[in-house]
Amino acid sequence: MTKTILFLVSFITLLFSTVYATTSDKPSSYEEIYPEIGYKTVEAASDDFEKHFNEKLKLPLRVPPVSFTHHFGRFNDLDGDANDSFEVTLINDKISENHYKIDVRPLKNKLPIREKYVIKTFELKNGIVATYMTFSGFNFLVFERDNWQYTLNIDKRVSNKA
Numbered sequence: 758m759t760k761t762i763l764f765l766v767s768f769i770t771l772l773f774s775t776v777y778a779t780t781s782d783k784p785s786s787y788e789e790i791y792p793e794i795g796y797k798t799v800e801a802a803s804d805d806f807e808k809h810f811n812e813k814l815k816l817p818l819r820v821p822p823v824s825f826t827h828h829f830g831r832f833n834d835l836d837g838d839a840n841d842s843f844e845v846t847l848i849n850d851k852i853s854e855n856h857y858k859i860d861v862r863p864l865k866n867k868l869p870i871r872e873k874y875v876i877k878t879f880e881l882k883n884g885i886v887a888t889y890m891t892f893s894g895f896n897f898l899v900f901e902r903d904n905w906q907y908t909l910n911i912d913k914r915v916s917n918k919a
Contacts, residue, residue: 787850791829799845802830806843806861809834812904814861820847823855823915839866854914859907867906870899 849855887900
């Protein structure tokens, strides 16, 4: 009986409790969040990557024709070189599906391509063979150039615009 009364009092207290929020409870901006997890300008991250591998990096000159509000770069320098990579992320803080990412890693540590995700393989205008894949809500284009493996990916929801 005592447990039942205690439960009812607790339930009624929860039911009539008021939660107060202040204007400072708004979510952090991308300018605050991304640097906290290692992102910086694309140029600064690219410089870090090139210095680490002592080799120039060529990034694609074009991005998909969708609206992006932010672009960040990150050099992932993990234990050893096997998982070191460079990443460019383009996002839109108002339209979540406007998300495009470029990952670059050395060919000697390239990620394997799983055949079950491959949609098509074709030759680019410059003669390089590229693999088009789809996985987990994203479309991917993977190719090798110079000493790098490039993986370009975009949210499937906007891939028909790209």
